[in-house]
Amino acid sequence: MFDRRIRPLLTGLLANHSAVALLGPRQVGKTTLALELADERGATYLDLEREGDRAKLGDADAYLASTAGRLVVLDEVQNAPELFSTLRGVIDDRRRQGKNDAQFLILGSASPALLRQSSESLAGRIIYLDLAPLDALEVGGEPTGTTSLWTRGGFPLSFLAADDANSLLWRQGFLRTYLERDLPQLGSRLPTEVLRRLWTMLAHLQGSPLNTAKLAANVGLDGRTVNRYLSLLVDLLLVRSLAPWTANIGKRLTRSPKLYVRDSGLLHALLGIADTETLLGHPVVGASWEGFVIENLIAAAPLFSQFHFFRTSAGAEIDLLITLPDHRRWAFEIKRGANPRPSRGFYQACDDVQADARFVVYPGEERFPLGSGTEALALAAAMTLVSTG
Template identity: 30%
Template sequence: MYPRHLQPQLDAALSDTPVVLVNGARQTGKSTLVAAAAAARGMRYLTLDDRVMLAAARGDPAGFVAGLGGPVVIDEVQRAPGIFLELKAAVDRDRQPGRFLLTGSANVMLLPAVADSLAGRMEVLSLLPLSSAELAGHPGFNRADWLFDGKLGDLPMPPCDRAALSGRLLAGGFPEALARASPARRGAWFENYLQAILQRDVRELASIEQLTELPELLQLLAERSAGLLNFAEVSRGVGLPQSTLKRYFALLEMLFLVERLPAWDRNPGKRLVKAPKVFVRDTGLLAHLRELSASSLDAMPGLPGALVETFVLDELRKHLAFSSRGLGLSHYRTQGGNEVDFILESRSGARLVGIEVKASATVDGRDFKGLRHLKESEPSFSRGIVLYCGRELVPFAADLFAVPLSMWWAAPPGQPSPLSTP
């Protein structure tokens, strides 16, 4: 079992919160993490993947919850959303911490009835695919916080070797895919994974038998990963009315297959592009959809920028999931063409950090154009960072830095060097 970023948060939540939900895509390690927590606390473990258990939860939610007894784990809770109201009633009668530990492979918080029923009674934790730091055995050091206001010189970083980065991009972070012995076997895993989600989970959430356009839509979104999301353009590309397209897109979001990154818009006086960006979640899945391989990447003059940008988003999300600072994440683009790939911002908006991603091994002053614009126009600007596949952390100004992408798997100060690349 890999050490996970989320472990301390899970332990803390179970100590003071009646209902804890560990939410995330299928095959991210939720059941493994939760089963260990259950065993340590003597909790009963139930899964709604069991047909008999699912029939009971759906057929009589009140009776099902009433018969649970002591502290219990309910795995794959999204399969019986009717039990959430009964969990609320049970918690209102007895608010003992750690009564219910739930897992969900669909974002149940996007279902209004669920979000409303357990407001103030449930803590939601996100378990994403494995981060580079988890794979390296260093889950405790939060690199999003470090980028935001850490001492950049304090993290000794190995060189960002292109072959090592390519391997990480192609592998992604799903534990089962990483365990496969060859790229071909890993590709078979991704194909089966997609088929299982699109054939079973979509039908359950949408209550319809066939959504034949969904694979084509996901494929089209993969080609646009890290680009602006334009529903009118996507509608034409996939041949769907926008109303249907938006419904299907919401399903893909609910199943953690795609994500939209909002545009930064705190300055009403600027002419800003307000469209979100779209990303396929997990670079291994994205590489599979785009039919990328080690040989095809080697043949390219540089690594695909969209793939590297998706990798950085993945890593930021994984670290923000256990950050205590409440940092916001967005992208920045003006109608005049100035852009920054990512903005990290404090909850109050008093401080922001711009992050630009470069797939190359070199950086020059031109790569800081968007960051310099942000610095000159936003008083809350704190620092700007260009992440690149290089060897050294290089200052380009007192508050502008080029930082190797190897920061995501570098060992924190005083700890052993990271494990080898998958």
């Protein structure tokens, strides 16, 4: 259906590591990608939400011994946390036999329980990879497709829905599943409506620096509780906490992270935005576009890149600062309007951080210089540039 750009990286990791964990929200495409690889490799696939597949692991040691030499895909593995200690033993036994090829592809919805169990039992034996929703290059990079992706978000079933109404219905159901099932399973004791108010408040504050006291006051919770649930949404890869760049440059800097609902389609569902026409007239349109572009640029960046924003009290600001693996710093300003000229504060901020390259991402299609070493370019072009470093 879609060629996921992460696939070559995943294939390479499977060739060099005993266990790889592919993490991401539900319905993001983890199982589809894993099944494609499983078919190619003759792998064994187990869905641990199915009673029959869980029963096969009643004697996990014996079952996994019978799969020696084959890749085993374990889906929704957070449903069987006791399995991790068995996986550790199997991996170590095979390593002693000189077999270091891929043994397990572990899929999970990035629950804290999954991360904790795997980090304790499989430390030094597993590598993690996040699968994000569809990005602009994966859907073709054309303006029409990018606009639809921005409006509907990157969950495949939302993006591919027959029309905007059905897409919105899917996203509303997705949110309800997390609120009524997944979050309570992870220990949430708050009423569903309180959690929904918190999530909706985050949507209204898209791209704003974290103000715990303001959030807590708006949803009627204490600050500690708000921080705990924010951390949970970040762990589930549903909310991004973008950290500030805070090197000592002798200026007063913003030090609170900026929060974004990561998928633009979920953001719009939380705000009741049904289509592109409504979105373009909504007060959140600028912040929505900013978050959408940030997520796409991060998805395109090479492994081991680092991501920050930069802001001084005097108004100098960079929306996204990418530090590439070779330590070059690329600064991005994100503009929704037709005029992509950056603010004076962007130029000052680039000087402050000693940016090696400066770009303005805007909805147009042309690439052209803006002066002072800055270029304007479309999102797809920016992603291609970032992906090649």
